[in-house]
Amino acid sequence: xxxxxxxxxxxxxxxxxxxxxxxxxxxxxxxxxxxxxxxxxxxxxxxxxxxxxxxxxxxxxxxxxxxxxxxxxxxxxxxxxxxxxxxxxxxxxxxxxxxxxxxxxxxxxxxxxxxxxxxxxxxxxxxxxxxxxxxxxxxxxxxxxxxxxxxxxxxxxxxxxxxxxxxxxxxxxxxxxxxxxxxxxxxxxxxxxxxxxxxxxxxxxxxxxxxxxxxxxxxxxxxxxxxxxxxxxxxxxxxxxxxxxxxxxxxxxxxxxxxxxxxxxxxxxxxxxxxxxxxxxxxxxxxxxxxxxxxxxxxxxxxxxxxxxxxxxxxxxxxxxxxxxxxxxxxxxxxxxxxxxxxxxxxxxxxxxxxxxxxxxxxxxxxxxxxxxxxxxxxxxxxxxxxxxxxxxxxxxxxxxxxxxxxxxxxxxxxxxxxxxxxxxxxxxxxxxxxxxxxxxxxxxxxxxxxxxxxxxxxxxxxxxxxxxxxxxxxxxxx
Numbered sequence: 357x358x359x360x361x362x363x364x365x366x367x368x369x370x371x372x373x374x375x376x377x378x379x380x381x382x383x384x385x386x387x388x389x390x391x392x393x394x395x396x397x398x399x400x401x402x403x404x405x406x407x408x409x410x411x412x413x414x415x416x417x418x419x420x421x422x423x424x425x426x427x428x429x430x431x432x433x434x435x436x437x438x439x440x441x442x443x444x445x446x447x448x449x450x451x452x453x454x455x456x457x458x459x460x461x462x463x464x465x466x467x468x469x470x471x472x473x474x475x476x477x478x479x480x481x482x483x484x485x486x487x488x489x490x491x492x493x494x495x496x497x498x499x500x501x502x503x504x505x506x507x508x509x510x511x512x513x514x515x516x517x518x519x520x521x522x523x524x525x526x527x528x529x530x531x532x533x534x535x536x537x538x539x540x541x542x543x544x545x546x547x548x549x550x551x552x553x554x555x556x557x558x559x560x561x562x563x564x565x566x567x568x569x570x571x572x573x574x575x576x577x578x579x580x581x582x583x584x585x586x587x588x589x590x591x592x593x594x595x596x597x598x599x600x601x602x603x604x605x606x607x608x609x610x611x612x613x614x615x616x617x618x619x620x621x622x623x624x625x626x627x628x629x630x631x632x633x634x635x636x637x638x639x640x641x642x643x644x645x646x647x648x649x650x651x652x653x654x655x656x657x658x659x660x661x662x663x664x665x666x667x668x669x670x671x672x673x674x675x676x677x678x679x680x681x682x683x684x685x686x687x688x689x690x691x692x693x694x695x696x697x698x699x700x701x702x703x704x705x706x707x708x709x710x711x712x713x714x715x716x717x718x719x720x721x722x723x724x725x726x727x728x729x730x731x732x733x734x735x736x737x738x739x740x741x742x743x744x745x746x747x748x749x750x751x752x753x754x755x756x757x758x759x760x761x762x763x764x765x766x767x768x769x770x771x772x773x774x775x776x777x778x779x780x781x782x783x784x785x786x787x788x789x790x791x792x793x794x795x796x797x798x799x800x801x802x803x804x805x806x807x808x809x810x811x812x813x814x815x816x817x818x819x820x821x822x823x824x825x826x827x828x829x830x831x832x833x834x835x
Contacts, residue, residue: 357538378808380403390701390705391708391709392705392708392713392714396711397715399436399440399703399706400703400715403436403696403703404430405699405799406623406645409429409432410692411448411465413425414789425691430488430694430705433699434835440701440702450645451646451647452463452699455647456681456698456700458499458644459649460674460697463555464552464556464697465627465690466657466664467506468552469554469622469660471549471626471665473667474509474622474663475509475510476515476681477616477618477667477675482767486521486522486524488590488591491518492583492590494517496579496583498510498514499542499543499579499583501513502551503544503547503550503551506544506625507539507541507551508793511793519537519800520804523804523805527596528801529807529808530590530593530807534582534800536580536793536794536798540791540797541785541790545571545781546568547567547576548562548630549626550781551747554567555665556748559761563634564634566685566773567774569768570773570774570777573775574829574833581825597796615672615675622663626642629655629656632652633656640650670689680803684765685792685799686795696748697749703715719738719739722737722757729758732834732835734754735775735776736826736835738754738775738778738779738781739786740774742784743783743786744789748780751780754779754780774833774834783822787811787814788814
């Protein structure tokens with residue numbers, strides 16, 4: 357418990373030092389919005405650099421990455437921020453930095469921290485036995501929970517009991533792979549709580565229930581198809597004569613139950629806080645160095661911090677121990693996304709410039725000859741980049757490529773916004789690096805003795821199973 361509290365204090369301390377730096381840095385003044393049409397494409401190099409680092413360094417130099425990923429993220433952030441301040445002045449640099457932090461990064465990371473902490477405080481006890489029907493039921497439950505408590509929260513809650521339920525099975529890799537497909541990605545497509553890209557869209561002004569109203573048919577089709585394929589494959593393995601080990605590694609326990617049940621109430625608080633920030637419109641707005649910060653957002657963020665602290669205080673220590681809870685995954689996400697949210701500033705500005713900006717070719721690729729958006733191209737462009745980079749900033753890129761006006765995107769361009777949202781969430785499952793929970797689930801499975809496929813071995817699964825389904829989604833919903 358002390359270790360977790362210390363980790364959270366470090367995170368809060370870092371944010372506090374950053375805030376003090378913003379206050380006392382000379383030259384902080386309000387500045388005009390950044391004109392992307394005046395920028396060179398070279399300003400996108402730090403953004404590309406940090407995303408390529410995330411994709412490649414863990415594979416090529418895993419030991420170095422494990423010990424220095426925060427320094428790498430900071431180096432790329434400074435590689436953008438310092439030259440930018442020199443070229444355009446500290447005022448514009450300060451305005452851009454504060455906007456990225458207050459309007460996007462801090463709300464984003466506080467929500468992830470709350471979901472990560474609350475889900476890590478719930479331990480599912482009992483020894484289930486992994487039959488095809490039970491495994492399919494757990495995946496279906498996880499798909500629903502993913503949109504209620506986030507793909508990260510649902511993944512951390514269910515992956516350990518699922519692996520424990522199948523510890524007497526000889527074939528377990530397919531169980532974890534389909535878990536990543538369904539629970540860690542596709543299932544989180546219906547609410548802003550589900551997946552980071554949708555929460556960023558919510559912060560940009562997309563209504564909380566918009567994705568539920570517009571993407572549920574796509575999600576239902578995809579989750580249904582994946583559950584059916586999994587059941588057939590798991591049944592085929594289950595019928596093998598030597599599939600079930602003669603001795604179950606986990607002794608039977610009296611009954612199924614939960615430890616740390618107080619966190620279910622805290623989870624409801626998280627949902628309520630996010631809903632409140634979207635529907636409560638008191639009209640009270642504070643301006644911080646040119647960035648407007650609304651009272652609902654401040655109340656939400658303060659509430660998320662309180663929920664996190666209360667969870668750490670009330671959760672019994674043995675629950676965290678049984679869940680092998682640590683701040684390592686959350687610290688990695690916080691440090692990497694700090695770099696991403698800073699380096700993406702010029703990229704978004706250039707994309708906002710449309711055909712007049714350096715990335716006019718990207719805009720042209722997702723635009724029809726008559727100037728109208730092509731939803732199918734938006735689905736695949738967003739999805740392919742989400743597969744190999746990170747789906748949250750990729751969503752932002754194409755959200756702004758489509759104009760960045762939430763009212764227009766939810767109205768006349770609803771199909772385009774649905775394509776961007778679905779591409780970012782669905783195709784994050786294509787690789788281990790497409791979405792944060794993917795690597796977390798892989799690490800937990802390997803720690804429990806499951807020999808997970810390599811980076812490219814996993815892609816054989818995703819290309820063979822997911823890509824044909826994405827083609828079907830394209831024809832059914834975006835053409």
